Amino acid sequence: xxxxxxxxxxxxxxxxxxxxxxxxxxxxxxxxxxxxxxxxxxxxxxxxxxxxxxxxxxxxxxxxxxxxxxxxxxxxxxxxxxxxxxxxxxxxxxxxxxxxxxxxxxxxxxxxxxxxxxxxxxxxxxxxxxxxxxxxxxxxxxxxxxxxxxxxxxxxxxxxxxxxxxxxxxxxxxxxxxxxxxxxxxxxxxxxxxxxxxxxxxxxxxxxxxxxxxxxxxxxxxxxxxxxxxxxxxxxxxxxxxxxxxxxxxxxxxxxxxxxxxxxxxxxxxxxxxxxxxxxxxxxxxxxxxxxxxxxxxxxxxxxxxxxxxxxxxxx
Amino acid sequence: xxxxxxxxxxxxxxxxxxxxxxxxxxxxxxxxxxxxxxxxxxxxxxxxxxxxxxxxxxxxxxxxxxxxxxxxxxxxxxxxxxxxxxxxxxxxxxxxxxxxxxxxxxxxxxxxxxxxxxxxxxxxxxxxxxxxxxxxxxxxxxxxxxxxxxxxxxxxxxxxxxxxxxxxxxxxxxxxxxxxxxxxxxxxxxxxxxxxxxxxxxxxxxxxxxxxxxxxxxxxxxxxxxxxxxxxxxxxxxxxxxxxxxxxxxxxxxxxxxxxxxxxxxxxxxxxxxxxxxxxxxxxxxxxxxxxxxxxxxxxxxxxxxxxxxxxxxxxxxxxxxxxxxxxxxxxxxxxxxxxxxxxxxxxxxxxxxxxxxxxx
Numbered sequence: 001x002x003x004x005x006x007x008x009x010x011x012x013x014x015x016x017x018x019x020x021x022x023x024x025x026x027x028x029x030x031x032x033x034x035x036x037x038x039x040x041x042x043x044x045x046x047x048x049x050x051x052x053x054x055x056x057x058x059x060x061x062x063x064x065x066x067x068x069x070x071x072x073x074x075x076x077x078x079x080x081x082x083x084x085x086x087x088x089x090x091x092x093x094x095x096x097x098x099x100x101x102x103x104x105x106x107x108x109x110x111x112x113x114x115x116x117x118x119x120x121x122x123x124x125x126x127x128x129x130x131x132x133x134x135x136x137x138x139x140x141x142x143x144x145x146x147x148x149x150x151x152x153x154x155x156x157x158x159x160x161x162x163x164x165x166x167x168x169x170x171x172x173x174x175x176x177x178x179x180x181x182x183x184x185x186x187x188x189x190x191x192x193x194x195x196x197x198x199x200x201x202x203x204x205x206x207x208x209x210x211x212x213x214x215x216x217x218x219x220x221x222x223x224x225x226x227x228x229x230x231x232x233x234x235x236x237x238x239x240x241x242x243x244x245x246x247x248x249x250x251x252x253x254x255x256x257x258x259x260x261x262x263x264x265x266x267x268x269x270x271x272x273x274x275x276x277x278x279x280x281x282x283x284x285x286x287x288x289x290x291x292x293x294x295x296x297x298x299x300x301x302x303x304x305x306x307x308x309x310x311x312x313x314x315x316x
Numbered sequence: 317x318x319x320x321x322x323x324x325x326x327x328x329x330x331x332x333x334x335x336x337x338x339x340x341x342x343x344x345x346x347x348x349x350x351x352x353x354x355x356x357x358x359x360x361x362x363x364x365x366x367x368x369x370x371x372x373x374x375x376x377x378x379x380x381x382x383x384x385x386x387x388x389x390x391x392x393x394x395x396x397x398x399x400x401x402x403x404x405x406x407x408x409x410x411x412x413x414x415x416x417x418x419x420x421x422x423x424x425x426x427x428x429x430x431x432x433x434x435x436x437x438x439x440x441x442x443x444x445x446x447x448x449x450x451x452x453x454x455x456x457x458x459x460x461x462x463x464x465x466x467x468x469x470x471x472x473x474x475x476x477x478x479x480x481x482x483x484x485x486x487x488x489x490x491x492x493x494x495x496x497x498x499x500x501x502x503x504x505x506x507x508x509x510x511x512x513x514x515x516x517x518x519x520x521x522x523x524x525x526x527x528x529x530x531x532x533x534x535x536x537x538x539x540x541x542x543x544x545x546x547x548x549x550x551x552x553x554x555x556x557x558x559x560x561x562x563x564x565x566x567x568x569x570x571x572x573x574x575x576x577x578x579x580x581x582x583x584x585x586x587x588x589x590x591x592x593x594x595x596x597x598x599x600x601x602x603x604x605x606x607x608x609x610x611x612x613x614x615x616x617x618x619x620x621x622x623x624x625x626x627x628x629x630x631x632x633x634x635x636x637x638x639x640x641x642x643x644x645x646x647x648x649x650x651x652x653x654x655x656x657x658x659x660x661x662x663x664x665x666x667x668x669x670x671x672x673x674x675x676x677x
Contacts, residue, residue, distance in 0.1 A: 037391075037449065085640065095643045098389050098449060102590050103640040110632030111337075117627035118341040235453045242450055283461040287454040291440065294451060298444040 004271055008263045010132075010151045016259030018043070018218040018230075021159045022237035023244065023251045024166055025210025030246060031170065032203025033183040033196070035097040035308045038086050038104030039211050040234025045082045046215030048112035050075035051125040051226035058128065068130050072155070072216045079212015080205050082108065087204035091197050094310035105234070113228040125226040127219070130155065155217045162210070167248035179203060183304030186311045196311045211237075239290045245302040261286040319597035321652065322645045326595065327609070330638030334630055343626045352631070355619025356612040362619075364494075364501025368573050370611025372397070374510040375565030376589025377596060377603035378517050379430075379558045383448075384598050385521060386554035387534035392437060392452025393562040394586020395459035396430040400563020401570035402463045403429030405480055405577045408487030409471050415486040422487060423509065423567055430563015431556045433459060438555025442548035448555070456582055464579045471577075479578045489572035506568025511604075513561060518600035520557075530554050562586065591639045610635055 022039050029036040036042075050071040057067030082104070089100040113123045132151040139149035170176035181189040182199040190196050214237070215230050236258055243257070244250030265282035268274040274282070335345035356366045376393040383390035390396075404426035411418060433455055440446035471480040489504040521527040532540040533550045541547045565585060570577045592610060596602030617631040641648065 089640070089644045093644045093646045095646065098391075099590070099594060099643040100640070102391070102587070103636060103643050106587065106591065106636035106639060107633065110629050110636050114337065114627050114629035114633050115341070117629065123627075123629075232457065239450055239454065242447075278465070280461055280465040283464070284458045287457045291436075291446075291451060291454050294446040295440060295444045298446055 004273065006146055007271075008260070008267055009147050011267070012256070012259040012263040013148075013156060014153065014221050014259075015262055016255045017153075017156050017159045017221070018214040019233055019237050019240055019258060020214075020252060020255040021162065021217065022211045022214035022234060023240040023255055024163060024248065025207035025214070026237060026241045027166070027170075027246060027248065027251060028179065028210075029203045029207035030241065030307050031183045031304055032179050032200045033186060033304060033306045033309070033311065034087070034090050034200050034204050035101065036083075036086060036204060036207050037098050037101030037238060038083070038108075038234075039101075039207070039237050040230060040232065041101075041105035041108030042079045042083055042208050042211035043215030043218065043230040043234045043237075044105075044108040044112055044228065046075035046079045046212030047219045047223075047226050047230055048108075048116065048125075048215075049078040049212065050216030051127050051219055052116070052119065054127045054220070055120070055125055065131065068220050071127075072213060072220070075216035076209045076213040079215070080209040082212070083204050083208020086208070087201050090310065091200050091204070094312070097308055097310075109228055112226075116226065116228070123228055127224060127226075129222075129224045130220045153221050155221060159213075159217065163248060163252060170248065180304070182311075183306055186306050187313075190311075190313060196313075200311070236286075242297075242303075243290055243293050245297060246304065247302065257289075258286050261289070318652075319599075319602070322648050323595050323597060323602070323606070323642065325648050325651075326638050326641035326645065329641045330634045333637040334634040337630065337633060338626055341626075343624060348620055348624055348626045348630065351620040351623040352613065352616040355616030357616070358619075359499065360497075361499035361501045362615065364498030364503035366611045366615045367507055367608070368501060368503040368611075369615040370607040371504070371506040371510050371572065372565040372569040372583070372585040373588055373592050373607035373610055374604055375513060375568060376562050376585050377592030377607050378513055378600070379562035379565065380589045380593035381596065381598040381600075381603050382517065382521075382530075382561060383554055383558040384593060385527075385534050386530045386550060387537065388438075388441070388551065388554060388558070389449050390434065390452060390555070390558050390562075391449050391590070392434060392455045392559075392586070393565070393589040394582045394584070395452070395456035396433040396559040396562035397566040397569065397583050397586050398456075398463055399433045399459040399566070400426040400428075400430030400560075401566025401583075402459075402466065402577055403563070404567040405483060405570050406471065408483045408571060409481055413486075418487055419489065419505075422571060423564065426563040426567035427560040428563070430566060431560035434555040434559020434562070435552065438552040438559075441555070442551045456586070460582055463577070467577060467579045473576060478580060480576045482575045483571055487571065488575060489568065502573055504568070504572035506572035509564060510568065513564065514600045514604050517561075517603075521600070526553070562589070565589070588635065591635055594639055594642045 022043055026036050026039055053074045054067050054071035057070055061067055086100050086104050089095040090097040116125055117123050130153050132153050135149040135152060139145045178194045179199050182196045186196045218230055218233060219226055240251055240254040240258060244254035268277060268279055268282050338345040338348045357363055376397060379393045380390050404422040407422045407425040437448045437451040437455055440451050441448045467480045468477055473479045473481050489506050490502060491505060494503050529545045529550050532545055533547050537547055569583060588610060592603055592606045596606035613631040613634060617628040620626055621628045
């Protein structure tokens with residue numbers, strides 16, 4: 001069993017990281033009071049931007065990892081810009097946030113493939129991926145070394161660093177307090193002199209930036225190819241956010257759960273001790289568990305109280 | 317009326333945005349639209365295909381609209397459609413019966429399959445207040461994997477692992493009369509079932525106690541409860557009917573437009589159903605018209621792609637942009653108000669009343 005865990009850990013972590021960064025972004029959005037169901041679309045935008053930039057940069061500077069980092073940065077930026085569509089609709093126009101998010105998903109899926117075909121002549125963009133490495137010294141530690149520090153990607157450490165900074169920002173800074181207050185009691189926040197619109201814009205934009213990064217991380221670590229989807233990761237990130245009860249550590253745990261569950265399902269056929277279980281059970285396992293978790297948490301949901309409600313300054 | 321204008325304007329803006337997209341990618345928008353609409357309408361066979369493409373969209377549109385009337389957001393039409401369609405195909409491939417009996421059984425199986433898939437989120441919502449958006453997304457993936465393993469295990473196709481056996485003619489919704497009438501199009505009986513569904517949908521929503529209760533729950537859950545409506549039962553009922561409608565969409569798609577069920581794909585019609593319902597303002601006739609319009613875009617895009625350099629995804633882009641404009645209809649609303657006010661410039665009192673009325677709407 002231990003060897004199995006050791007074998008699948010790197011793959012599970014690769015799967016976890018894009019999910020984690022996207023769910024973390026959604027945390028900012030929802031804590032500020034805006035539901036963002038458009039995560040999938042924002043990830044697709046990031047994946048597309050990343051792939052396109054990396055493809056072009058790799059031609060200009062072959063064999064250099066720098067191209068990938070420029071791609072990741074621009075993907076983050078494009079995710080942020082694209083999320084403004086959702087912010088404008090849900091904050092300024094009081095649109096139904098779920099419909100707006102759905103529109104974001106649809107626009108992203110259609111326009112990226114449309115542009116990919118126009119620019120590269122094909123709906124698929126192939127790139128070479130980031131190189132995994134063993135962390136010096138730490139990978140030599142007996143047990144956790146092989147579990148956590150071998151064959152890791154630089155993006156993994158970047159995302160974990162962002163997780164720490166995010167948790168600090170949300171809970172230990174005035175900014176975090178203000179942002180959270182807008183998702184709980186926006187009228188009280190406004191009375192205290194906080195601009196609810198501004199905070200919600202920031203929340204959605206962080207969500208867009210992180211999702212864009214998540215989409216790009218997804219293709220530079222596993223996929224190696226953009227083809228118009230991120231395989232439902234955006235929706236899974238949304239589920240992770242709820243499963244993790246709108247808390248950074250909860251999200252980390254939830255995304256790790258999805259990462260391991262999905263990897264186990266993917267590799268079950270080649271591991272004898274798992275091959276006895278029909279694969280369909282392993283595949284639906286994470287989704288069924290999420291449904292059960294939703295039931296368990298339903299009594300004590302930690303959802304921000306004002307999430308999903310347009311803010312109307314005149315209504316109390 | 318007002319919703320109709322908003323929808324039409326959203327369509328207009330979507331088409332304009334599509335034209336801009338074509339232009340900035342170096343294509344001629346006039347030519348693009350010409351071939352797009354020709355591709356959907358040029359001859360009888362293309363018109364038939366447009367209507368056939370619209371058929372599953374009518375069902376999923378009705379499904380989303382029905383749930384929406386109760387204040388529920390059915391994002392799971394894709395999974396319901398897939399599972400309903402799978403049940404119908406399973407029945408069609410398993411039983412050897414006379415055609416009318418078999419088709420009726422398939423339709424019933426499709427409805428039940430879809431209804432079952434929506435019943436779970438409905439129950440979770442009613443009993444535990446689990447948000448239906450997340451639970452229906454989970455159900456989508458459960459349907460995806462269930463069908464993914466069930467098709468090769470029980471109904472494997474002769475040549476491909478990734479699709480089921482072909483349905484026999486007796487289990488197909490296509491009929492020689494229709495096919496000949498539309499010059500070999502794949503239009504099928506699903507369209508008639510869809511028309512009946514539109515009528516029943518409108519009847520239930522507008523003329524029955526059930527429809528009234530569902531709408532009341534949609535408007536205000538608390539006051540509906542206060543008025544003695546069994547809110548939880550309404551939620552479950554609404555989801556079951558919505559799921560059943562999506563399931564029928566699966567029957568029409570897999571046993572009418574197609575002749576087998578493929579694995580590894582969540583049917584996009586499920587998500588387009590949200591667009592159809594939204595553009596159709598959640599009314600029966602609106603859904604019908606919106607579905608036919610989207611059917612036109614989808615069936616015309618292949619021809620446009622063959623005749624020009626424009627990628628077929630332009631159709632999806634236009635639809636998505638239309639939805640964004642429909643979602644932000646308040647922007648259009650303000651514009652309409654602006655023009656009304658401009659017209660009534662000289663009657664300030666009337667304008668004020670008018671503006672107030674708009675606020676209430």
